[in-house]
Amino acid sequence: MIPLTAAKAKEARVAEQEQAAGRGSSTRDRLIDSAVRLFGEKGFEATSLRAVTDAADSNVAAVNYHFGSKEGLLRAVIDGTMRAVNEERRRRLDELEARSPVPSVAELVRAFVEPGVALTTGHGVNGSVVERFIGRMMGESDPRVRQIFADQVDRVEGRYLAAMARALPGRDEGDVRFAYTSMLGLLSLHQSGVFTAVEWPRRQTSGAQREGSEIIESERLVDFITGGILSLFSGESSR
Amino acid sequence: MIPLTAAKAKEARVAEQEQAAGRGSSTRDRLIDSAVRLFGEKGFEATSLRAVTDAADSNVAAVNYHFGSKEGLLRAVIDGTMRAVNEERRRRLDELEARSPVPSVAELVRAFVEPGVALTTGHGVNGSVVERFIGRMMGESDPRVRQIFADQVDRVEGRYLAAMARALPGRDEGDVRFAYTSMLGLLSLHQSGVFTAVEWPRRQTSGAQREGSEIIESERLVDFITGGILSLFSGESSR
DNA sequence: ATCCGTTTGAAACGAGTGTTTGAAACGATC
DNA sequence: GATCGTTTCAAACACTCGTTTCAAACGGAT
Structure with missing residues (x-):
């Protein structure tokens, strides 16, 4: 029974x-x-x-x-979720470089961030779950997790770093890498839900406004990162 | 024996x-x-x-x-490490507002970031350990940790948010909060060592150049954040 | 020397972890 | 229908975790 x-x-x-x-x-x-x-x-x-x-x-x-093993499960999950994002990034980078040999910083940032933020399509019913997962993995401390994750990210970051270096001529690799890492980190924080969901304990968003807001958030992110990188290399904002 | x-x-x-x-x-x-x-x-x-x-x-x-308990230990550690940072931030904010009623964004960012990055003095032999600890706690996922941490951060963030809002007139609270959270997040990522120490597996820094580099890193951080916030509110970088 | 509150130490407890095992249940092939 | 590899399941394993217990050691006051 x-x-x-x-x-x-x-x-x-x-x-x-x-x-x-x-x-x-x-x-x-x-x-x-x-x-x-x-x-x-x-x-x-x-x-x-x-x-x-x-x-x-x-x-x-x-x-x-x-x-x-549990690690094998993680590897499978990371592979599955990152593949689509990386392919989209590569595709948009191809598109940009076909149009102009040296895409602008703004274009590069947009081509990197947007596939991460708006991968709702192509991943089951709601990609926001996948979003949070990827963001969370980016910030994970366990070196094993970082390694597995880096193995996937590495497939595009080389090309992006090169493109970024071309868009910012005359700067050493450290500066370019700082810009790239800041972009990656901010995207991670955004996706992991640390920004919006949990947040420092203030008013919690009701979860109702969740349609147009994502586009706005994505725009904010692109604007912030682009502005940050540019002012990083002009170096006049605070001195 | x-x-x-x-x-x-x-x-x-x-x-x-x-x-x-x-x-x-x-x-x-x-x-x-x-x-x-x-x-x-x-x-x-x-x-x-x-x-x-x-x-x-x-x-x-x-x-x-x-x-x-273990949580009690964490609370004691957070209290001990954050107190100095928060006091320094409050002091510098006092200083700024005494000089001008509406400090600039660059001044505000600098007054917030620098006490976090350069707290080497006043915390035992090397404050870099404390730095990494604070950065790590900011990004911790456990809600209990976040709560304890937020209890300490809350003591200054209200004043900072208000000052930031005055420096960026005509914007709603959400935008200001986005700017503030981005600043906090980037600082956290920087301090936690995710940027520099572990890093995506590339060349590891030898650890020898660790004197002037911190100042440079701090400058980079301030420039990036300031530029990001400003371009966030001018909104012209990518559109 | 005795007492007593404070602090330290070794051992054990119960709960939870990832992993392994061996026997069932399944589904196709002969 | 028997046989095979594939897949599922409950149970147990060895281990680590935070916490608790209780006896011993310490250090000053009586």
Whole structure:
């Protein structure tokens, strides 16, 4: 009796997950979906394997079967989420460089930030979960996480650094790298929800205004970063 | 025999710690010193109580005796490290507002960032440890940590937000808050060592050039943030 | 020398972690 | 329908975590 109702409850939850995931979900897919959400909400180390498997209506053995280890699961999740973002960035960089050999700083920043902020399309129902996950991973302290993440980011950052250096002639690599890292860091802070969601305890946003606001936030971010980089290299804002 | 040598070894290590801490170190002081360093290096949750007590040549019971719990230890550490920074910020804000009723954005940013970056003086031998600790705490995900930290930051941020709003007339609170949070976030990323120390795996800095470079880094940070805020409100950089 | 509040120390507790195991259940192939 | 590799599951494993306990050591006042 009880096993029957338990199985039924699982079926229902699985169906719910399938709907959220967008298409037929194997255990593997459900594990990845839950991991993206939980890793993004609480961080990698703070999320237990059992929390993931419970949310995915599976059990801990399945993780080791499909991914070998918790770290293997993280690797799979990072690969899955970052691939689309990186491809979009590369595509937009191609587009920019096809139009002009030396794109402006503003164009470069926009081409880097926007694929990160607005990846709602192409990643299941809501990409905001993926957003938060990526942002959270950027700020993770665990060196293993940083390594796995860097392995993915490295695929585009070389080209971006080169393009940025061309857009800012006459500056050494350290300055360019500072600009790039600041951009990456601000994007991370924005996406991780530290800015908007948790925030220093003030009024919490009701979550209702969440359509046009994202575009505004993205604009703010692009403006801030672009202005920061430019004034960094003109060096006249504060001296 | 063995207990004697063990006691001797402890004495030596305690003496070493006392030298590092700058003055006579009770168990309580040694615990705090070790906690600052380890929390800053690995984060709060990732640092076990035993790692702290081992480094301080004490044991776990001492933590609960002196601070009640691990969270109590964190609270004591945050209080101790943030007090000086906040006081310095308040002092410089007083100074600015005494000279002019509406300080410029550049002046405000400088008065906020520099006390954070250059608190080497007044905090034991090397304040860079404290720097990293504070930066790490700013980016911590655990809501308890964020709460404790916010309790300390709140003491100045109200005045800073007001001053920033006056320096940027005609903008709503959301924009001002975005500017403030970006400043805080960038400072945090800078201090936590994510920018410089760990970094995406490229060449690691030898650690030799560590005198004038900090000043340069601080300048870079101030320039970037100031420029970012200003262009955020002129809104012409990318449109 | 005795007492007593303060501080330290070793050991144990219960809860939670990632990982491993071995036996079931499943699904296709012969 | 028996057999095979694949996939799932409950249980156990070894370990670490923060916390608690209780006895011992310390240090000044009586």
